[in-house]
Every structure is written in C-alpha cells, then in structure tokens.
Amino acid sequence: MLVARRTNDRLRQRSGSVRGSGSRHRIAQARGPARRGPLAALVARWKRIAFAADGTGLHPLLPAWNDPPGECCGNWTADGRYFVFQSTRNGQTQIWVILERGGLLHKTRQEPVQLTTGPLNFYSPIPSVDGKKLFVVGSQPRGELARFDRETRQFVPYLSGISAEDVSFSRDGAWVAYVTYPEGTLWRSKVDGSERLQLTFPPARVLLPRWSPDGKQIAFASAAPGQPWTIELMAADGGNPSSVVPAERNVGDVGWSADGKTLVFGSVTWEDARTIAIHVYDLRTQQVSTLPGSEGLFSPRWSPDGRYIAAATADSQRLMLFDFETRKWVELAKLPVGYPGWSRDGALMYFDNLSTSDPAVLRVRISDRKIEQAASLKSVRRAGGAFAAWSGLASDDSPLVLRDTGTQEIYALDWQAR
Structure with missing residues (x-):
C-alpha cells in the first residue's frame, strides 16, 4: 500500500503505481467513504493524486480534467516516461496516456491523449516491459x-x-x-x-x-x-x-x-x-x-x-x-x-x-x-x-x-x- 504524508484520515487509496525509478508514486484517491446511489450517490469522488516516494509533494494529478472524476488503475511504462490509466466519461471507459518530462516535482506535462475508443470499454492497462504492448481488459457491456x-x-x-x-x-x-x-x-x-x-x-x-x-x-x-x-x-x-x-x-x-x-x-x-x-x-x-x-x-x-x-x-x-x-x-x-x-x-x-x-x-x-x-x-x-x-x-x-x-x-x- 502506498502512503503519503497526510494526516487527513479521509484519504483512501483505491489503486496505485510506482514509477520505474521508485522516485514517484501515483494513486487513485477517494475523498470520504465510497458512495453509491442515484447519480451522485453511486459516484465515488475518485481523483488521481501524485507524490514523491518520501511522501512529500502531494498534489492532484489532473485537477478539473473530468467532471465527475473517473480515473483509475494507472501504471508507468518501464522507462518511466509514460503513465497510462483508464478514464470514464460520457458512459464509456477508455485508456489514456500522459507523457512527462523534467524533474521529479517540476514536470512539463502534456495533456492526456486517448489511446482506445469504442465499442468496447477498456480497463486496467499494464504496459509490457519492452514498451510495445498494452495489456488491457476489454468489456462489451450488456445487461x-x-x-x-x-x-x-x-x-x-x-x-x-x-x-x-x-x-x-x-x-x-x-x-x-x-x-x-x-x-x-x-x-x-x-x-x-x-x-x-x-x-x-x-x-x-x-x-x-x-x-x-x-x-x-x-x-x-x-x-x-x-x-x-x-x-x-x-x-x-x-x-x-x-x-x-x-x-x-x-x-x-x-x-x-x-x-x-x-x-x-x-x-x-x-x-x-x-x-x-x-x-x-x-x-x-x-x-x-x-x-x-x-x-x-x-x-x-x-x-x-x-x-x-x-x-x-x-x-x-x-x-x-x-x-x-x-x-x-x-x-x-x-x-x-x-x-x-x-x-x-x-x-x-x-x-x-x-x-x-x-x-x-x-x-x-x-x-x-x-x-x-x-x-x-x-x-x-x-x-x-x-x-x-x-x-x-x-x-x-x-x-x-x-x-x-x-x-x-x-x-x-x-x-x-x-
């Protein structure tokens, strides 16, 4: 489990990923108890946050990028240059990627780029070691x-x-x-x-x-x-x-x-x-x-x-x-x-x-x-x-x-x- 230096007991981890060098962490965080119910009730307020390995530098990764926030289950590529994650918007879940350059806490970050599109929903991306493939779960929703x-x-x-x-x-x-x-x-x-x-x-x-x-x-x-x-x-x-x-x-x-x-x-x-x-x-x-x-x-x-x-x-x-x-x-x-x-x-x-x-x-x-x-x-x-x-x-x-x-x-x- 990844833990940041934060005393707020309402911070909970949903999923996490460590950069290849071990210098930087990212987790999907929920504010307060997981919520379920109509519209708002069923949407937990998941937000991606990032921090250094020593627990400092806690900050939102994608503030105000998606309303409501629906990001989860991200992972770094082996070289630590790319961060891939899933995002749910407009009823669909797809895979997105962020390219980062620069120092540990002073990044030049590009806007996320969408990697997949429908008709399937895609979840839980894991990059291959050689960086040439993404392993994902593909789902055809039906009820x-x-x-x-x-x-x-x-x-x-x-x-x-x-x-x-x-x-x-x-x-x-x-x-x-x-x-x-x-x-x-x-x-x-x-x-x-x-x-x-x-x-x-x-x-x-x-x-x-x-x-x-x-x-x-x-x-x-x-x-x-x-x-x-x-x-x-x-x-x-x-x-x-x-x-x-x-x-x-x-x-x-x-x-x-x-x-x-x-x-x-x-x-x-x-x-x-x-x-x-x-x-x-x-x-x-x-x-x-x-x-x-x-x-x-x-x-x-x-x-x-x-x-x-x-x-x-x-x-x-x-x-x-x-x-x-x-x-x-x-x-x-x-x-x-x-x-x-x-x-x-x-x-x-x-x-x-x-x-x-x-x-x-x-x-x-x-x-x-x-x-x-x-x-x-x-x-x-x-x-x-x-x-x-x-x-x-x-x-x-x-x-x-x-x-x-x-x-x-x-x-x-x-x-x-x-």
Whole structure:
C-alpha cells in the first residue's frame, strides 16, 4: 500500500503505481467513504493524486480534467516516461496516456491523449516491459433486467430481459420508462412492450426518469458531453425536452409532488460538500427554493401521499425523513443507503444496502422504523450501470436489478511509445 504524508484520515487509496525509478508514486484517491446511489450517490469522488516516494509533494494529478472524476488503475511504462490509466466519461471507459518530462516535482506535462475508443470499454492497462504492448481488459457491456420473484426467491428476466436500468412506472402501472444500458437513452412503452418510443438521442445521456402523476410528462436528469447534469421535462409522447433549472452546476434525482405541481431534486456528491442540499421547483412560478434543513442531503424521494420526502446523507450512511406537517427531519435508518424508493402505498421505503459481503435490498417501515430484507443480492452478478449498480422497484414493489450479461476478455494492444 502506498502512503503519503497526510494526516487527513479521509484519504483512501483505491489503486496505485510506482514509477520505474521508485522516485514517484501515483494513486487513485477517494475523498470520504465510497458512495453509491442515484447519480451522485453511486459516484465515488475518485481523483488521481501524485507524490514523491518520501511522501512529500502531494498534489492532484489532473485537477478539473473530468467532471465527475473517473480515473483509475494507472501504471508507468518501464522507462518511466509514460503513465497510462483508464478514464470514464460520457458512459464509456477508455485508456489514456500522459507523457512527462523534467524533474521529479517540476514536470512539463502534456495533456492526456486517448489511446482506445469504442465499442468496447477498456480497463486496467499494464504496459509490457519492452514498451510495445498494452495489456488491457476489454468489456462489451450488456445487461438483463430482472425482477425478484417472491415465490421462488430468485431474480427472473423482466420486460423480456431488456438491457435497461433506471426503470420507472406510471402511477396506473400501465406505462414504463427506462434508460438503455449502456447507451444511456430514454425510452417509454406500455408494460407489455407495445407502443415503444425512443425519447432522447445521443450524445445526451439520461438518468433516473420519473413519470408525472397524470402520466403526461417525464422528468429526468440529462447531460451532453462536457456539460453539467441538469433537470429536464418531456412529454411522454415525445418532443423537445425543456430544462427546468439553469445548467450552472450538476443536479439530479428528480421527483414529483403528489399533485404534480412541484419537482424535487438534489445536488450531486462530487460537487463541493457545502453546496449539497435538496431543492424544490414550483412549476407554476418557476421558482427554486431549498428545503429547510436539507444541507448535506441528496437523493430525495417524495412519498406518494406528498407528506414526506426521504433523502440520504452525503456519505450514504443514513436515511433521513422530512415531514411536511412538522417541518422537521428525523432519522429513518442508520446504515448504508443506495437508490431509495417508496412502496406504492407509501408505507415502506426500499433501498440497496451497498454491502459487498451480504448485498441486499432492504426496506424500512415508516410507522415503526422496522428494517427487514426484501431480497438478497448475494448470487446476482450486477451490471455496473451508468455510474454503478442500479436497483429499483416494479409496479408491484418487487425489487428490480440489472444483471450483468456482458463479456470480458484480456487484450494485448500494439503500442509504440515515442
């Protein structure tokens, strides 16, 4: 393990590499606990940092180069001149390289150059000793939508096993909206698969669509390459989307009030922690306000009856509940929380427990805070999704996941460093 001289106990290493001379280290670093959950929740704030072998000179390697940062798993070439790494942007992971010249802590660094391109995703580059090849993992992402069958206690294909995530149902259960994986485009259809219609197109990507209570509109988070995530509205029958809030900073996790007159949305956790909060948007006045006491919370979910808004803390370690009658927040559950979602009757809140040893979908009863397991995820190989593994609910409150049906192979890529 590589350790820098830093007393901040929130510095964690994800991966690391030592330059050939042993004089310089680089690691992929996360600020705070690994986060999982919708949009922001599922994006850990990984950033590449560099420092000398004696632990001095700690500094960001690629500050503000990728938003959100998605760099990992880098290695030096044998001569120490090139640093190759993977970077995830616009839903794809590819291999990049940096050429450096100069002294140890005074580099003349060129901008990263992309070495690979689709349709495969490429991960974990390792240069050969002679510098003529790169060994990488190539992946063709593909998923299968699966629903938990309460009788067999198994996940079975759902909606013909389409490769889709972020599934959302209309209030009457007749219509479904979803985001294709890995393309990131928004579609809607009837639950039986008929009247299928593509609503958005590349290069824009979509996250977490939500039906309006009357079933006439769909709200969602969307971003074009290099642009912030913003909230957009679109007619369920198609057309041009309209932005709800100015695209000044990344926002997501949109939801509807019970009467359809207000939207709720959250900040993203890779932004400055001081700006994270829950916001509401009045569709009639077009005014945005911040929910009182919501600082440090994200991933809001409005209850079906409109009385509550549930949200997770920025570290995804607690589930909080805002009561519009008392105007106060209370703790609903104290354990890791990802992708919270209300049951249809509003009596239960479901969520992913984010566990690696005993993964499961849990649910907490609002009336008495009792927590129980809804479905084990231990035997499910889940697809990575746009940012991480997604989970949701079918119209009958059955847990949904996207199973991984993609392929992975090891490739030797010819590459001549110059």
